[in-house]
Amino acid sequence: MSNDLILPNTSRRGFLGGAAALAAGSALPLGGHALAKAPLTNTQSPYFYRFALGTAEVTVVSDGPLPLGDPGTNFVGVPKETVYGMLETNFLPKDNVVLEQNIPVVNFGDRLVMFDTGMGFSKAFGPTTGRLQKSLEEAGIKPGDVDAIVCSHAHIDHIGGICTAEGKPLFPNAQIYISQIDFDFWTDESKLNSPLKAFVEHARANLLPVRERIVFFKDQQEFLPGVQALAAPGHTAGHHIFQVASAGKSFAFLGDLTHHAILLTENPRLEFAYDSDPKQAVQSRLKLLGMLSESKTPVMSYHFAWPGFGNLAKAGDGFRYYPAPMQMLRG
Template sequence: MTSREMFSMNRRTALALGGAGLLASGLTSAPAQASVPVVTGNEFSPVTEFTVGTFKVYALLDGGFLAQTPQKIFGVDQSAEDFEQASRDHFIPADKFRGFYTPTLVNTGEQLVLFDTGRGEGAQPGSGNLLKALTAIGVEPQDIDVVVLTHMHGDHIGGLMRDDEPTFSNARYVTNAVEFEHWDGLGPDGGRGAQAFAQKVLPLKDKVTFIEPGGEVAPGITAMEAYGHTPGHTIFLLESNGQKLMLAADTANHYVWSLAYPDWEVIFDMDKKEAAKTRRRVFTMLAEERIPFIGYHMPFPALGFVEKQGDGFRYVPATYQLQFDEA
């Protein structure tokens, strides 16, 4: 059997994906229904798999980037001295940082639901690898039932189209109406973001449905408002068999500069004061309820917890607690 044959599976098999059954505090494993191939050797696996109740969840590495002068993005309202000291206190450099793009696939048992689509092939060196990550778990683009767009920034909508055709040809699309209408209202001359929206989202308009806070994408997947980063930025709470996971999208874009200092201004937050309020509200809830979350730009696999620390939050990456089988 060739490696391609081994990775290939039809839609029915894709919905039965199982595998390692990773778990965390509040995450438990389900009986494996089919094994998921694991990349071995010197290659880096583009997928982390775990379960939330009966849901199988896959953090998918679309790619990443190395950037200089992070204070042009984070803590733009802080002095250079304070930014450097805060970075030093957390053992990270103040003059460079590494970012990641992590879409998430949720297999509910009935539907394959993809949250965000990465940068898209060819958009940025080191990114655009979402389809490779899906292939690694035997999922083809046409297998996706629902694509959820947390917001319309280019690193979330970039993978929607390939060669002017929908990447996920059989999917319906779900997003927040305020978000859609904001970008639609700018028109194609409204800047780079509006142009990306016109190229990537508008061709799919007839297949888009809108969701309000409190609405469900599917049973157990509930929308929550997290406005500020963009006008309709929306996050999603997964709940199954009493277990929870928050897909926090861009509520916090860095594990130190956004979480330890939630009031610091971030250049990409369109309403900076509202974004700071949202960070405090969302991460206070996650800390108090000990709910794990996936943050789109957190260090891959972007899965962790937060706890209150001082006037902010401490990010606690998920480690081996995800590797125990249910007794």
């Protein structure tokens, strides 16, 4: 593809043909074409980000962005105009709210632990999801090396990457950790005729083939060394967040405690259309975001803008999210 197809001559001439050309004197070739020596590449950096946590190494990989659609129908409990206004103030589109899917894979040295798994083969939210395997490959992580998959809850964008459509486990050596409440609720055959059908189908397709490998954790339990579950019910009844620690450093993996760095964080009393119990979700959000901001515990958020790592602080009636600067590793 030539540059001319991507950047029309007219705009190039418009930009460079005025003051810049005058300033450059005779730098422009005759005819006004100022082509760079290098072609446009139209490629992107690999979808992983790595940082240190104590003696552990965290690699965030992405399952790809998940477009939810109209923010006014997804974030409820206040007038739509309030939601649109919050987005506009933060330079975000008002017609489509896009959630990232940030999956931290923590290498503790003796164990590789992955948190949530993306949409997998479901295209319920379009073609941009389902990238987990590719992102892992880009990051140099082999699925067979993953020892544990920790699931915040059993929604389709969190358990979807465990098996193929044919029911083959994609992480052949991994134990799966999830709350029993969520496993029982979202794999329940009797809900296949309910409005939850698509969610139940995908949970059954991903969790039932690995049933023998599933371990249930409990609230407050450190079920793996350096990984503690904290109940955060409301989004689903068995939704949990996790404290992840290594050598005195820690972060909290938030799962779906808050889906958006602005909407449910700056106004934690907003409700989310996919919450099983929106009022309970608000209470969990206020309690746990309050606790994390007070203790200044860094957060790793599944749905915040890539890569979803930062800090929270109390701000008015809500919280403000501060994205962490990029951390450069040696080598």
